[in-house]
Amino acid sequence: MSLSKRQRTRVIRGSQYALLAAIVAVVALVADWGQLRRAFFDVGIARELFPGILATALVNTVLYTLLGFGFGLVLGLILALMRLSSVPPYRWIAVTYIEFFRGVPALLVFIALGFGVPLAFEVALDQYVTVMLSLGLVGAAYMAETIRAGILAVPKGQTEAARSLGMSHGRAMVSIVIPQAFRIVLPPLTNELILLTKDSSLVYLLGLSLGQYELANFGRDALNEYKSLTPILVAGLLYLVITLPLGHLVRRLEARTAKAR
Amino acid sequence: MATDKVSAPYSRAIEVSGLHKSFGALEVLKGIDFSVGRGEVVCVIGPSGSGKSTLLRCVNLLEEPTAGKVTVAGTEVTHPDVDIDRVRRRIGMVFQSFNLFPHLTALENLTIAQRRVLRRDKTGADKVARANLARVGLSDKEDSYPAQLSGGQQQRVAIARALSMEPELMLFDEPTSALDPELVGDVLAVMRSLADEGMTMLVVTHEMSFAREVADRVVFMDGGVIVEEGSPERVVGDPQHERTRTFLARVLDPAAAEVGEVPDTGPSGKRVDR
Ligand SMILES: Nc1ncnc2c1ncn2[C@@H]1O[C@H](COP(=O)(O)OP(=O)(O)OP(=O)(O)O)[C@@H](O)[C@H]1O
Numbered sequence: 250m251s252l253s254k255r256q257r258t259r260v261i262r263g264s265q266y267a268l269l270a271a272i273v274a275v276v277a278l279v280a281d282w283g284q285l286r287r288a289f290f291d292v293g294i295a296r297e298l299f300p301g302i303l304a305t306a307l308v309n310t311v312l313y314t315l316l317g318f319g320f321g322l323v324l325g326l327i328l329a330l331m332r333l334s335s336v337p338p339y340r341w342i343a344v345t346y347i348e349f350f351r352g353v354p355a356l357l358v359f360i361a362l363g364f365g366v367p368l369a370f371e372v373a374l375d376q377y378v379t380v381m382l383s384l385g386l387v388g389a390a391y392m393a394e395t396i397r398a399g400i401l402a403v404p405k406g407q408t409e410a411a412r413s414l415g416m417s418h419g420r421a422m423v424s425i426v427i428p429q430a431f432r433i434v435l436p437p438l439t440n441e442l443i444l445l446t447k448d449s450s451l452v453y454l455l456g457l458s459l460g461q462y463e464l465a466n467f468g469r470d471a472l473n474e475y476k477s478l479t480p481i482l483v484a485g486l487l488y489l490v491i492t493l494p495l496g497h498l499v500r501r502l503e504a505r506t507a508k509a510r
Numbered sequence: 511m512a513t514d515k516v517s518a519p520y521s522r523a524i525e526v527s528g529l530h531k532s533f534g535a536l537e538v539l540k541g542i543d544f545s546v547g548r549g550e551v552v553c554v555i556g557p558s559g560s561g562k563s564t565l566l567r568c569v570n571l572l573e574e575p576t577a578g579k580v581t582v583a584g585t586e587v588t589h590p591d592v593d594i595d596r597v598r599r600r601i602g603m604v605f606q607s608f609n610l611f612p613h614l615t616a617l618e619n620l621t622i623a624q625r626r627v628l629r630r631d632k633t634g635a636d637k638v639a640r641a642n643l644a645r646v647g648l649s650d651k652e653d654s655y656p657a658q659l660s661g662g663q664q665q666r667v668a669i670a671r672a673l674s675m676e677p678e679l680m681l682f683d684e685p686t687s688a689l690d691p692e693l694v695g696d697v698l699a700v701m702r703s704l705a706d707e708g709m710t711m712l713v714v715t716h717e718m719s720f721a722r723e724v725a726d727r728v729v730f731m732d733g734g735v736i737v738e739e740g741s742p743e744r745v746v747g748d749p750q751h752e753r754t755r756t757f758l759a760r761v762l763d764p765a766a767a768e769v770g771e772v773p774d775t776g777p778s779g780k781r782v783d784r
């Protein structure tokens with residue numbers, strides 16, 4: 250064989266294309282397209298899902314996510330400040346919390362709050378509160394680390410300038426350091442929002458009433474009703490309607506941060 | 511609190527005695543004694559690493575002295591019970607790297623501490639801020655963010671920010687060292703006019719022409735001690751110590767920059783990104 254390196258590359262690439270074309274051809278011939286279309290994308294079913302899937306499910310997904318994110322952000326900020334505290338016990342508590350909630354599955358937290366707490370304490374938590382707490386407790390652990398990194402990324406000269414003007418440590422944090430830290434961590438925090446959007450599907454566990462259904466629950470329910478995967482596909486697409494623009498936003502924010510450097 | 515007699519009369523703006531400062535095993539200040547009178551302008555010169563910045567930062571306790579006593583405007587800042595935030599309001603500080611707050615406009619940079627520390631209302635704080643921006647020739651920049659200003663403009667805003675607290679004395683740590691040569695003059699002109707108005711100033715600088723023309727006294731530091739001090743004519747013009755002569759020969763060799771005139775409001779051009 251006397252193929253040059255370049256020729257060999259071309260042959261290899263050519264055979265890869267050939268293989269791909271063969272697989273596509275086989276799938277196209279063998280697959281039962283009518284069946285697949287009915288299973289995955291039955292336009293009739295898809296149409297029936299609306300507007301309920303928007304008015305209830307999408308709205309609830311966004312609502313649960315924002316509740317969890319809001320609570321997680323506040324708790325995350327508190328944890329970040331505790332983690333940076335000069336008082337050692339605060340640091341220990343924060344580290345323990347963060348390690349624990351990053352280490353256990355979110356599913357477990359949902360079960361604990363959804364079923365464990367009501368049974369153990371004989372209280373009935375409002376579903377929205379349960380969701381907010383579960384999502385927020387988990388999200389806070391991640392956000393705390395992100396926010397802490399942001400606070401540490403603010404140049405030391407900023408604190409010094411603030412202190413030299415007579416601001417207390419706390420005042421300098423609130424007025425000078427934290428606002429700058431949040432600018433720095435806006436992209437990773439938006440990423441956290443995307444993750445929480447998807448995690449909000451765990452609400453499914455809690456056995457909600459119809460009006461409280463979010464996308465995953467709604468899809469699951471409709472799946473039973475129509476015996477078709479179409480509701481799942483539509484629900485998945487609606488998650489993308491939320492997460493893709495957020496992902497785009499993250500990249501824009503990252504580009505802006507990179508340019509400001 | 512007994513230690514913050516704000517209006518107590520005092521004769522010396524800064525009084526430092528037996529000041530030592532170590533970072534771990536590294537002793538940076540090895541026993542400093544000196545003072546600055548009210549209305550006096552004192553320039554501190556000396557080679558890199560001699561402890562000039564550290565000395566300045568011990569005055570407003572950005573660095574905690576290891577030993578010794580520092581008294582500022584009648585308040586002993588090294589006293590354990592001192593409310594340092596109260597004392598720092600009365601001490602303006604200007605940094606080599608400006609340290610403007612990048613998330614705030616020029617005007618907000620000048621008002622934030624007035625509002626949050628001195629509890630002035632917005633109208634009052636804005637009025638003081640505008641007056642000080644005018645004083646440094648930057649009235650037209652009040653809505654600009656620091657990133658939109660040249661280095662020289664940023665440093666003038668930083669001076670105006672310190673002045674907005676109406677301090678009794680000002681500390682400058684190499685305020686022109688980070689600036690392009692053509693922007694140095696504007697900043698020095700502002701400092702000179704401050705000196706003319708009677709502000710007490712302690713200035714770490716490598717600008718020998720400024721030291722010679724504006725300072726009442728020049729302090730030469732090397733290796734964590736004050737090697738000599740006196741009038742600019744004496745220390746810069748006729749140094750007594752070999753170390754001073756060596757240092758001056760090195761810094762005076764390149765043609766010394768001229769002290770500029772009071773800047774007009776026009777921008778000096780170059781944008782400086784952080
Ligand atoms: N926070 C710190 N931790 C450890 N060492 C420090 C710290 N700050 C300053 N030093 C050291 O102290 C010495 C004196 O520093 P200082 O900044 O006071 O010098 P300087 O005279 O201002 O020099 P320059 O002209 O370069 O600004 C240097 O050796 C420096 O490395």
Ligand SMILES: [Mg+2]
Nearest residue numbers: 562563564684
């Ligand atoms: Mg220095």
